[in-house]
Amino acid sequence: MSTTERYVIVGTAGHIDHGKTSLVRQLTGIDTDRLPEERARGISIDLGFAHFDAQGVHFGMVDVPGHERFVKNMVAGATGVDIALLVVAADDSVMPQTREHLEIMDLLGIATGVVAITKIDLVAADFVELVQAEVEEHLRGTFLENAPVIPVSSQTGEGIDQLKQALADVARGRELSTRAELFRMPIDRVFSVSGHGTVVTGSVIGGEVRAGDTLELLPEQVSVRVRGVQTHSQVVDQSGTRRRTAVNLAAIKVDEVHRGQELAVPGYLQPTQRLLVKVRCLASSPVALRDRMRLGLHLGTGETAVRLVLKNRTIEPGETGFAELRVAAPVVAAWGQRFILRRQSPPLTLAGGIVLDPALDRRVRIPDLAAWGAPLDTADEEARLSALLAKRDEVDLTPGLAAWKAGISPGRYGELVKRLTAGGVLVPIGPGSAGAVDSRKLIHRDRLEALAAAVMKRVGIELKSHQPRRALPRKVFQTACRHLAAGVLLDAAFERLLADKRLVHVGPNIGPADAQVQLSKTQIATRTKLLDVIQQAGLTPPNVKELLAALGQRIETLMPLLVLCVEDGLLIDLGEGLFYPPTVLEKARGIMQVTLASNAGGATMSQLREAWGVTRKYSVPLCEWFDKHGLTVRAGDLRRGGPALATPIGE
Numbered sequence: 001m002s003t004t005e006r007y008v009i010v011g012t013a014g015h016i017d018h019g020k021t022s023l024v025r026q027l028t029g030i031d032t033d034r035l036p037e038e039r040a041r042g043i044s045i046d047l048g049f050a051h052f053d054a055q056g057v058h059f060g061m062v063d064v065p066g067h068e069r070f071v072k073n074m075v076a077g078a079t080g081v082d083i084a085l086l087v088v089a090a091d092d093s094v095m096p097q098t099r100e101h102l103e104i105m106d107l108l109g110i111a112t113g114v115v116a117i118t119k120i121d122l123v124a125a126d127f128v129e130l131v132q133a134e135v136e137e138h139l140r141g142t143f144l145e146n147a148p149v150i151p152v153s154s155q156t157g158e159g160i161d162q163l164k165q166a167l168a169d170v171a172r173g174r175e176l177s178t179r180a181e182l183f184r185m186p187i188d189r190v191f192s193v194s195g196h197g198t199v200v201t202g203s204v205i206g207g208e209v210r211a212g213d214t215l216e217l218l219p220e221q222v223s224v225r226v227r228g229v230q231t232h233s234q235v236v237d238q239s240g241t242r243r244r245t246a247v248n249l250a251a252i253k254v255d256e257v258h259r260g261q262e263l264a265v266p267g268y269l270q271p272t273q274r275l276l277v278k279v280r281c282l283a284s285s286p287v288a289l290r291d292r293m294r295l296g297l298h299l300g301t302g303e304t305a306v307r308l309v310l311k312n313r314t315i316e317p318g319e320t321g322f323a324e325l326r327v328a329a330p331v332v333a334a335w336g337q338r339f340i341l342r343r344q345s346p347p348l349t350l351a352g353g354i355v356l357d358p359a360l361d362r363r364v365r366i367p368d369l370a371a372w373g374a375p376l377d378t379a380d381e382e383a384r385l386s387a388l389l390a391k392r393d394e395v396d397l398t399p400g401l402a403a404w405k406a407g408i409s410p411g412r413y414g415e416l417v418k419r420l421t422a423g424g425v426l427v428p429i430g431p432g433s434a435g436a437v438d439s440r441k442l443i444h445r446d447r448l449e450a451l452a453a454a455v456m457k458r459v460g461i462e463l464k465s466h467q468p469r470r471a472l473p474r475k476v477f478q479t480a481c482r483h484l485a486a487g488v489l490l491d492a493a494f495e496r497l498l499a500d501k502r503l504v505h506v507g508p509n510i511g512p513a514d515a516q517v518q519l520s521k522t523q524i525a526t527r528t529k530l531l532d533v534i535q536q537a538g539l540t541p542p543n544v545k546e547l548l549a550a551l552g553q554r555i556e557t558l559m560p561l562l563v564l565c566v567e568d569g570l571l572i573d574l575g576e577g578l579f580y581p582p583t584v585l586e587k588a589r590g591i592m593q594v595t596l597a598s599n600a601g602g603a604t605m606s607q608l609r610e611a612w613g614v615t616r617k618y619s620v621p622l623c624e625w626f627d628k629h630g631l632t633v634r635a636g637d638l639r640r641g642g643p644a645l646a647t648p649i650g651e
Contacts, residue, residue, distance in 0.1 A: 539588055
């Protein structure tokens with residue numbers, strides 16, 4: 001076995017008066033009962049800390065209180081623990097806090113450990129065997145099912161060497177969970193040292209810290225400077241993951257820091273009061289988890305009140321489900337972080353779980369917790385990042401909040417974004433250098449599709465309010481959709497819909513490809529009459545004002561019908577309030593073609609007007625429309641035949 005150095009945090013667990021503190025003192029030579037009340041009463045009230053080395057492993061010990069009144073302190077101490085040391089007294093066997101501490105360790109994701117049966121000097125050897133059998137039976141089906149069970153006596157020292165060996169074997173015998181690469185340390189103790197000022201301690205759960213570093217005190221987001229660092233009571237240049245560490249902070253008072261706060265790299269963690277989680281209700285819980293239930297949240301080394309949001313569901317004992325936690329005061333967390341939920345009165349551990357989104361935006365509504373949470377509940381970093389970005393309107397190409405929220409290292413973020421872009425999962429949008437994805441915004445294809453669907457819904461509503469219409473100017477639709485997303489994202493949604501032909505161009509307007517217009521009997525009659533009036537007028541149709549008078553209609557009634565006739569190809573809008581049937585324009589084209597053929601140098605507008613038999617009121621818009629569509633080419637006062645002159649109108 002390799003003798004390479006490694007650091008491991010061991011946390012004790014067990015019922016009150018089962019000898020946890022005495023065992024730690026025997027293992028380390030350190031008395032962790034430091035408070036006068038603890039020494040007077042002979043019980044641990046707060047967390048105690050010690051350390052020892054064995055076979056190249058540096059063990060940091062966290063001794064937790066066993067009394068039910070101090071379980072919250074036990075949970076705080078279990079943060080960052082790698083190996084559980086479950087302590088069961090031979091003269092008492094398994095007791096209530098034995099079970100609760102074991103459940104808490106399991107909920108916190110501690111995957112391995114050792115069991116010590118203490119006080120063997122107080123009972124006969126055969127009774128120790130009975131207790132050992134009872135303990136092994138109780139551990140069946142838990143993470144300690146196959147753990148070494150070592151009988152020991154803290155009074156005589158019997159079994160202590162074997163216990164140290166078992167801890168070293170466990171520490172070296174399995175790969176410990178990966179920790180974050182950026183520094184993070186939940187604070188579990190705060191005190192002042194004369195001549196040095198404020199000192200905080202904790203178990204480092206990621207990264208490294210050095211004297212001179214600037215860190216952030218969270219969730220208050222206060223910048224602090226590191227004056228010095230100690231680990232295992234020794235001044236060191238740096239300390240890091242899986243090490244009990246004391247950090248001397250400069251320029252901050254001891255009463256400004258407390259257990260439950262964290263030290264971290266600046267800008268890494270963001271305070272939140274909404275967490276998306278996966279939660280498991282203990283099989284031993286006497287109650288189910290109910291929607292809107294008020295509980296105590298134990299996260300890191302802190303405790304705060306929380307409301308459990310289940311969207312009208314319940315989670316029965318032994319079941320798992322997705323939930324939202326709405327926290328009374330800001331907290332900080334990361335993807336994959338474990339937490340505990342306890343009933344506050346009477347106090348009891350009911351559930352625990354894992355954080356899936358450590359900072360839900362306060363404006364986000366989540367109608368389906370499972371649909372939102374399940375894609376984030378995966379060890380696949382690429383899939384997790386994809387699921388997270390599918391809920392965002394914009395993808396940040398630099399390591400930052402998205403990396404933290406997805407639980408990936410900032411160093412991996414850029415690589416994963418490139419892979420998702422190459423696979424078409426992330427779509428470049430907006431202006432940028434040709435072919436240069438890095439210079440353009442990115443959006444997840446699922447988010448773009450969701451936005452496109454929302455745009456289509458809004459388009460339908462807007463069209464309904466403008467009936468009878470099947471198309472409107474794009475600007476009208478974009479104004480109606482402006483609340484859905486920022487301008488560049490809205491543009492991208494419209495372009496996607498046009499590219500997919502879900503929206504189509506109808507003349508200068510756009511509308512749904514399958515849009516249907518429902519006309520009333522009155523509207524149908526009005527449309528028929530206006531088409532007849534325009535058709536009968538030939539090359540001199542009435543303008544809009546004259547149509548209103550002839551038909552006895554209001555402008556708001558007639559204009560939608562005229563536009564609809566244009567969209568349907570029944571009329572052509574020449575401007576100046578004039579509309580022509582295609583057959584009439586085709587007649588004008590034929591007359592113009594004959595006139596131009598008989599005037600080799602070109603014809604003037606006066607000549608064309610005489611050929612058509614119309615006044616200037618009609619000849620100007622007719623000539624301008626033919627120019628615009630390439631039937632004629634203007635040269636000064638003359639017009640000659642254009643490239644489209646021989647093409648019949650309507651083909």
